[in-house]
Amino acid sequence: MTEVVTKEELDEAFAMFYGMAASIKDLVSEPVEVSDEERVAAAKRVFLKGIDANLATQLEACVHCGACAQACQFYLGTEDPKYTPIHKLDLMKRVYDREMSPLSWIKKHVLKDITADDLRAQQELVYDACTMCGRCNMVCPAGINIADLVALNRSALSAARLMPDELRYMQEAQAEDGTIFGADEDLFMFRVQDLQDKLGFEIPVDKPKAEVLLLTSGLDIHLFRDATGGAIETLHHMGIDYTLRTDAYEGANFGLLAGHEPTKKMLTEKLTKVAIEIGAKIVIVPECGHSFPAMRWGAAESVGHSVPFTAMTVSEYFGKAVMEGRLKLEKSKEKRVVALHDPCKVGRGGGVFEEPRAILEAIGWELHETESNRAYNFCCGGGAGNFLIERADKLKRAGYRIKMAEIEKTEAQSLVVSCGSCRMNFEVGKVKAGDTLPVESLAAIIAAHLPKKEKAEGEAA
Ligand code: SF4
Ligand code: SF4
Structure with a gap:
């Protein structure tokens, strides 16, 4: 592999980028002027449009078993019941109960309508305290897709112009x-x-x-x-x-x-x-x-x-x-023990589990699996844009600690990742916790093990 960036350059770029990310909040434009009534109306419009028969069934299905709490890094890391996954859907359930459910004609007299302050409080639950990692979905006996329902909550808060400042800045800049x-x-x-x-x-x-x-x-x-x-x-x-x-x-x-x-x-x-x-x-x-x-x-x-x-x-x-024999990789000269982090959206969300393992096997590195892995892997703590939200620092670190504790138990010499957000969150977590385990890109590892002879032939062609 040709070294396209040295470790020193990476460290320097990381320090600069870390500073830039931390200052995003200062770049945010004027607060969005929207009345509380408009915010509530906009959020309810999104909820009511988004709750179809499938989601309504899911909102009715919870049997209050508590299994989802035991799957969520933010509940486990804080033991605060407000971070229980299903609790993150309470506000949306109230809108459903009052306005759509079969008993809405009674419930609208019993349950309070949602307010703009409710929406403001909801922001922390569905942005800071949920990376939409989907781990809770895996254990729910009622088949509730909590991550997807959280995504609908994010859409409702976005319509109410109540996104966290950092994500609002990023969204507006990218738009x-x-x-x-x-x-x-x-x-x-x-x-x-x-x-x-x-x-x-x-x-x-x-x-x-x-x-x-x-x-x-x-x-x-x-x-x-x-x-x-x-x-x-x-x-x-x-x-x-x-x-x-x-x-x-x-x-x-x-x-x-x-x-x-x-x-x-x-x-x-x-x-x-x-x-x-x-x-x-x-x-x-x-x-x-x-x-x-x-x-x-x-x-x-x-x-x-x-x-x-x-x-x-x-x-x-x-x-x-690699699995189909179209890409041959050289065996590494170094005997190395590594841990692998399955990114939530690619692994649990996309079923990509064996491919990165095949790459590590091809180069001869010894993979020590973390206790949670593949579809049940814990999130790094910083996914879904959370790594940029400054006030979520404590929550992100709680998620990081859970995953890093598993990684440390493997006695790996380095951690292999294939998601930049995970890599960023691990790097920031390391700085904050004083950890030193190297974190490596899978794409860079592949390039480092391309057979030299074949590469020369490829270049000549
Ligand atoms: S999707 Fe992940 S972070 Fe969100 S509530 Fe479920 S387990 Fe927790
Ligand atoms: S795991 Fe499913 S059924 Fe059990 S409390 Fe959570 S959402 Fe409800």
């Missing part, structure tokens, strides 16, 4: 610029040029037709350049017909994270249209957990018809290639 953290086209191209110089081959940008459209993210452009560089080097090595595009490079979707439906749709639609236009069969989303559902499940929805491509994550795409 305007299409990208995040100021990673505009100039910076994107500057990074491409830098990678090109270091890798020693031409990186295709803006090809009019290509089999594969590779996305990146503002996080990778600023910080985790080894992840993007690793994906590019491996695609080049495999001789894949791929392209990056200046009109479709940002995979992050802060519309989805903030719960702002118009921005979510607009961003997904933009990428989907470019992918269709260039005839892509595969869209590779970067090491960015939420960009996977935004494209894998959201692409067809955004354009209103089925799409002729499959969205895959970096770990899934290269992992499948």
